[in-house]
Amino acid sequence: MNAVTGALFLALGAYAVGWYLDKWSGNFSLLLFILSLVTFVYWLAERFHFLPQRQRAAAALVAADAERRAKWAAQGLKADVHDVESARQALLRQPWWLDWTAGLFPVIVLVFLLRSFVFEPFRIPSGSMVPTLLVGDLIVVNKFHYGIRLPVINKKIIANHEVQRGDVIVFRFPKNPSVDYIKRVVGVPGDVVAWRNQRLYLNGQEVPTAVQGPFYDRSSTRSRTRYTESLGAVAHDMLVERDVLPIIPPDPTMPFADQCQYSVEGVTCKVPAGHYFMMGDSRDNSEDSRFWGFVPDANIVGKASAVWMHFWDFSRIGGIR
Structure with a gap:
């Protein structure tokens, strides 16, 4: 032995x-x-x-x-x-x-057992969720908020809360399930989500935003415009440059590619059943559903609930909005 x-x-x-x-x-x-x-x-x-x-x-x-x-x-x-x-x-x-x-x-x-059914720690590796989450934030993910899932195979056996617009969730990247991503839910099944001219539209209505002023983004080492966006019942901060119009290339290989239409203004997608449309809060610095498509419910890991530590900035500790 x-x-x-x-x-x-x-x-x-x-x-x-x-x-x-x-x-x-x-x-x-x-x-x-x-x-x-x-x-x-x-x-x-x-x-x-x-x-x-x-x-x-x-x-x-x-x-x-x-x-x-x-x-x-x-x-x-x-x-x-x-x-x-x-x-x-x-x-x-x-x-x-x-x-x-x-x-x-x-x-x-x-x-x-704790990691599979209760809470799981994650470290934020990129700036796609700035200003909500910064590089180096250590967060806690609630594994049972959306239901109890069997470990390893991630199959839901007991349902709990429904995924809501505005939730920040961790999920397995559809193109490579061994990698975990974190984004904000902007579209639930049945929604028509449009990102046109640097503005977000839900079911034909522009999502309200309010300018908060400049924000220094340490991940990109430059100042950017900060907004408060009202997404359903959630009001959260996000970054976007209105006068910049990035090109969003279509991906014909992604599942449900026929549910999305691309143009020089942006992209419009209808969210299929059992899937969600995700976007990062740093809208010009996030590869999300605009580029690779929808996230199936089976890929959801849990809801990001709090920042429990940031070794260089203790003021970061607290809940996630």
Whole structure:
């Protein structure tokens, strides 16, 4: 078992190094699931085989010492001093390969359950959600807000709240589900979403905005215009340059491509059933549904609920609007 456990740790280390070096895509949920199963097997082996085996050996040592002392006492001799208790404790002590497997089982399972069904931490890697979320923000994602999903396969088994316009959510990128994205929901099933001339329209009506003044965007190292946008019941900040008209190229390979029409003014899409239209709050610095299409409900990870830490700016800690 010593050699088998060593080989498992070497395989885990190789997997982690390859993941870090981008040799292959990692799946942390799957990794935790596998670790939970492996450590559970070790825990069972420890509970029902290895621990009783060590306990029997320790009991046999104590019994043998007592028998030896009794024989010496019957002969009127004084038994030599042996540190039996230290030897007993040494026999009962877990070897390293059980300490680092069966001993970690409760911790790994707890992390797996919390991360799968309650909350999951994420780090914001890009500026697509500025000014709502900045690069380096550490956020907490509520995994049960939209329902309970089975870990690894992400299948919803218990429904909860419906996805609402204005929600900030983490989801698996449709073109590469091993990558997590974070954007704001601007369109729910049945909505007609249009982004024309740097303005957002929902079902034929322009979404109200109000100018808040300049905002220095550290991710792009330049000042940009900040607006407050009223998206359903949510009023949130966003950045856009009205006098810049970026080209949004059509992608005929994306699912439901026939639901979108592109022009020099922008793009108009009708959101299909079971899907959502996502946009970043930094509208000129976000690759989102305008470019790659809709997000299926099955790809939703959870609702971004709070910034729990930003190491260079503690004032960032708080709820997400």
